[in-house]
Amino acid sequence: xxxFAELFTALDRTTKTNAKTAALAAYFxxxxxxxxxxxxxxxxxxxxxxxxxxxxxAEWAAERAGLPMWLFKESYHxxxxxxxxxxxxxxxxxxxxxxxxxxxxxxxxxxxxxxxPEKRRLVEAGxxxxxxxxxFVFNKLITGGFRVGVSQKLMTRALAQxxxxxxxxxxxxxxxxxxxxxxxxxxxxxxxxxxxDLSRPYPFCLAHQVEPGPEVLGAPDEWxxxxxxxxxxxxxxxxxxxxxxxxxxxxxxTDRFPxxxxxxxxxxxxxxxDGEILAWDHAANQPMRFNALQKRIGRKTVPKKLxxxxxxxxxxxxxxxxxxxxxxxxxxxxxxxxxxxxxxDLPPEAPVIRSEGIAFDTWDGLRDLxxxxxxxxxxxMMLKRLTSPYHVGRKRGDWWKWKIDPxxxxxxxxxxxxxxxxxxxLFTDFTFAVWKGNELVPFTKAYSGLTDAEFRKITAWVxxxxxAKFGPVRQVPAEQVFEIGFEGIQExxxxxxGVALRFPRMLRWRDDKPVQEANTHADLLEMLRLxx
Amino acid sequence: xxxxxRDEGLYCPAGDFWVDPWRPVDRALVTHGHADHSYAGHRxxxxxHAALPVMRHRLGDIRTxxxxxxxxRVIGGATVSFHPAGHVPGSAQIRIEVGGEVWVVSxxxxxxxxxxxxPWEPVRCHAFITECTFGxxxxxxxxxxELERQVNEWWxxxxxxxxxxxxxxxxxxxAQRLMTMVDPSIGPILTHGAVENTNAVLRAQGVALPDTxxxxxxxxxxxxxxxxVIAPPSALAGGWxxxxxxxxxxxxSGWMALRGVRRRRAADRGFxxxxxxxxxxxxxxxxxxxxxxxxxxHGYTSTFHRWLRDKGYDAHVVSTEYGDDQxxxxxxxxxxx
Numbered sequence: 004x005x006x007f008a009e010l011f012t013a014l015d016r017t018t019k020t021n022a023k024t025a026a027l028a029a030y031f032x033x034x035x036x037x038x039x040x041x042x043x044x045x046x047x048x049x050x051x052x053x054x055x056x057x058x059x060x061a062e063w064a065a066e067r068a069g070l071p072m073w074l075f076k077e078s079y080h081x082x083x084x085x086x087x088x089x090x091x092x093x094x095x096x097x098x099x100x101x102x103x104x105x106x107x108x109x110x111x112x113x114x115x116x117x118x119x120p121e122k123r124r125l126v127e128a129g130x131x132x133x134x135x136x137x138x139f140v141f142n143k144l145i146t147g148g149f150r151v152g153v154s155q156k157l158m159t160r161a162l163a164q165x166x167x168x169x170x171x172x173x174x175x176x177x178x179x180x181x182x183x184x185x186x187x188x189x190x191x192x193x194x195x196x197x198x199x200d201l202s203r204p205y206p207f208c209l210a211h212q213v214e215p216g217p218e219v220l221g222a223p224d225e226w227x228x229x230x231x232x233x234x235x236x237x238x239x240x241x242x243x244x245x246x247x248x249x250x251x252x253x254x255x256x257t258d259r260f261p262x263x264x265x266x267x268x269x270x271x272x273x274x275x276x277d278g279e280i281l282a283w284d285h286a287a288n289q290p291m292r293f294n295a296l297q298k299r300i301g302r303k304t305v306p307k308k309l310x311x312x313x314x315x316x317x318x319x320x321x322x323x324x325x326x327x328x329x330x331x332x333x334x335x336x337x338x339x340x341x342x343x344x345x346x347x348d349l350p351p352e353a354p355v356i357r358s359e360g361i362a363f364d365t366w367d368g369l370r371d372l373x374x375x376x377x378x379x380x381x382x383x384m385m386l387k388r389l390t391s392p393y394h395v396g397r398k399r400g401d402w403w404k405w406k407i408d409p410x411x412x413x414x415x416x417x418x419x420x421x422x423x424x425x426x427x428x429l430f431t432d433f434t435f436a437v438w439k440g441n442e443l444v445p446f447t448k449a450y451s452g453l454t455d456a457e458f459r460k461i462t463a464w465v466x467x468x469x470x471a472k473f474g475p476v477r478q479v480p481a482e483q484v485f486e487i488g489f490e491g492i493q494e495x496x497x498x499x500x501g502v503a504l505r506f507p508r509m510l511r512w513r514d515d516k517p518v519q520e521a522n523t524h525a526d527l528l529e530m531l532r533l534x535x
Numbered sequence: 536x537x538x539x540x541r542d543e544g545l546y547c548p549a550g551d552f553w554v555d556p557w558r559p560v561d562r563a564l565v566t567h568g569h570a571d572h573s574y575a576g577h578r579x580x581x582x583x584h585a586a587l588p589v590m591r592h593r594l595g596d597i598r599t600x601x602x603x604x605x606x607x608r609v610i611g612g613a614t615v616s617f618h619p620a621g622h623v624p625g626s627a628q629i630r631i632e633v634g635g636e637v638w639v640v641s642x643x644x645x646x647x648x649x650x651x652x653x654p655w656e657p658v659r660c661h662a663f664i665t666e667c668t669f670g671x672x673x674x675x676x677x678x679x680x681e682l683e684r685q686v687n688e689w690w691x692x693x694x695x696x697x698x699x700x701x702x703x704x705x706x707x708x709x710a711q712r713l714m715t716m717v718d719p720s721i722g723p724i725l726t727h728g729a730v731e732n733t734n735a736v737l738r739a740q741g742v743a744l745p746d747t748x749x750x751x752x753x754x755x756x757x758x759x760x761x762x763x764v765i766a767p768p769s770a771l772a773g774g775w776x777x778x779x780x781x782x783x784x785x786x787x788s789g790w791m792a793l794r795g796v797r798r799r800r801a802a803d804r805g806f807x808x809x810x811x812x813x814x815x816x817x818x819x820x821x822x823x824x825x826x827x828x829x830x831x832x833h834g835y836t837s838t839f840h841r842w843l844r845d846k847g848y849d850a851h852v853v854s855t856e857y858g859d860d861q862x863x864x865x866x867x868x869x870x871x872x
Contacts, residue, residue, distance in 0.1 A: 081671060081673070083795055084795070428796065
């Protein structure tokens with residue numbers, strides 16, 4: 004465990020990509036194969052099954068530290084992380100342990116069928132033998148969710164350096180439905196044959212925002228432009244009579260979207276499509292609002308009524324596998340031709356729709372069309388170089404997003420609340436209001452968008468200007484105006500203001516703006532009428 | 536009541552004086568020179584001899600009355616004395632006795648000893664007014680020896696690579712404590728102007744500090760490569776630090792105990808070095824005073840107050856304008872320096 008904890012500390016300490024890659028590569032060279040495999044798994048979000056509940060962990064830790072539960076909870080609220088809170092409050096360990104990461108994990112996994120006293124014995128043995136970062140890591144193994152600022156890409160690069168296997172090839176090997184319980188380091192990394200696994204997806208190609216505009220990309224005729232819809236990125240895999248649907252976060256969504264079971268009626272085996280899952284209005288032949296799709300997110304089984312109200316389709320824009328062959332290296336123009344041929348004559352009941360390119364001659368012409376994004380319920384455009392292969396991950400140059408600017412409103416801060424975790428000692432969570440006559444009507448909360456320096460400044464102001472405290476919430480005088488940006492607005496009878504915003508965040512602190520000049524509730528309702 | 540809690544600060548009616556007031560008053564008794572306890576604008580300041588030079592340096596031409604630790608003064612109907620708080624050099628707890636009833640104002644304090652400040656001493660009292668900046672059980676400091684080991688190891692490894700080790704620490708107290716912690720044989724110690732100005736004041740009053748090099752435009756940085764640079768935390772975020780090239784950065788603060796805060800500050804290393812008491816320190820200090828009435832002023836007051844109530848103390852929360860968030864106020868202040 005010591006070795007892994009040292010790696011964790013090294014990764015946690017630095018924000019520099021090179022230092023992280025070097026630390027990981029060194030670890031991958033030195034660690035035992037079982038530990039390597041578990042490390043890859045943990046850093047790609049595959050954690051051991053939870054065998055002890057968070058509640059029990061908290062109770063046992065509080066008892067061991069001699070603290071009442073309410074005080075444990077208060078501490079947890081400030082720290083923001085259960086594993087860390089437990090690691091901090093416990094007394095120093097009394098022993099040391101040489102057990103490895105995978106040995107501890109094996110113990111934790113073995114608790115699945117154990118009785119509670121046995122679980123507690125193991126957890127306390129861990130607390131007794133592990134201190135500092137090791138104890139934190141041990142708790143994390145049980146409670147889950149390692150976040151060390153290591154992306155899958157960075158981990159893959161380090162693994163490529165350590166193994167001298169091609170990075171893109173490794174990225175593909177690491178995709179899909181494996182876990183250390185079902186494979187070994189050797190089978191997954193060294194000897195792996197990706198085609199052996201029917202469900203294995205390809206790594207997604209991702210895009211950066213084009214700044215300041217597409218003029219920097221050169222000649223327009225080298226580019227494909229498409230509408231960018233607000234749905235769920237998905238990869239549909241049809242192989243040997245089976246179908247699998249993956250999200251960008253490598254989550255298998257096959258069961259959540261039963262519509263795609265029919266895809267193999269319309270498309271040949273050995274086909275893999277990349278596209279956007281959208282709730283589709285078949286009558287109007289356009290996507291529904293995002294909140295239609297939202298109702299389906301997170302539902303493992305879908306009632307019939309919802310299937311009818313919000314039917315999902317894949318808006319397909321790329322072809323990754325064709326006739327059982329990986330075609331990612333072909334130029335986009337060629338992949339699109341093949342995609343067209345596959346999708347051109349599909350009947351309307353097919354759950355796959357072809358993404359149409361936008362016809363344009365000049366960037367200015369395209370810019371004019373982009374103005375109409377919101378009316379089409381698009382969030383902007385995608386620009387893709389026609390000669391480009393399908394890249395692995397976020398690679399600059401060939402795929403660009405060109406999103407429209409957010410909607411904005413100037414609002415008055417009325418309540419502030421301290422953050423937790425990374426922001427434990429700052430006021431970062433604010434409630435904003437707009438004018439309705441002489442009254443301020445709260446309409447949204449926002450947490451992000453300011454710099455650390457601005458958060459410190461506003462924190463000092465909140466401390467000095469608190470009018471009243473309601474638990475952790477502080478009421479402040481109506482003096483500070485912020486420009487709030489958001490992606491969408493919809494009617495919401497649950498809120499006093501009657502509206503709910505999508506992705507609200509602070510764009511600017513308008514300390515130049517008198518509070519009387521903030522926007523009004525009528526302005527908000529007008530936005531709802533236009534864009535809701 | 537020996538002390539009343541008023542809008543201007545803590546007031547002693549029997550002696551007609553104030554303790555660490557935040558609005559201008561006639562007579563202020565001041566625990567220590569940090570800006571949130573030692574405000575400008577009072578007609579007179581009473582503090583320990585060791586605390587006054589920094590206060591004069593910061594507040595300019597003020598009317599002062601210096602006292603020695605343990606020296607007794609009678610002010611009106613009150614008897615007062617100053618006792619070491621272990622926070623920064625000269626920092627004091629103020630003991631006030633009126634008609635046989637004893638109250639102690641802790642100011643900021645740290646119970647663990649270091650090599651810089653006069654070590655904290657418990658003072659028996661009936662009522663104790665305590666800070667609780669780190670009044671949660673997640674805050675538990677390591678020994679001074681262990682902290683020294685961590686800082687020296689980091690500096691030595693930077694020095695071996697010829698890189699500067701730049702550490703952010705508040706310019707009064709923390710910066711000098713670091714100087715007394717590190718092993719000067721590793722390399723030269725360089726200081727930001729705000730730190731060096733305080734060094735000069737402390738050296739003049741007889742505080743022993745290792746040799747330091749003030750960083751100016753003319754400083755030959757090549758000749759000092761691998762040195763330890765001590766600067767206010769805000770200097771690490773600005774352009775000032777660029778001159779040290781590919782340096783390693785560290786922050787010394789109790790808040791570094793929290794991974795989230797450590798990550799937000801985005802320094803390479805977070806050293807959990809505080810000049811406040813940790814959870815155990817606060818609890819031990821309160822027990823050692825023998826006080827039954829406890830007033831929690833700044834920090835996690837509501838949590839700490841409930842904890843004390845549950846333990847049978849007559850505990851209260853008092854609203855003050857002392858910074859309950861040292862890391863952030865340090866920054867605000869260092870930006871002025």
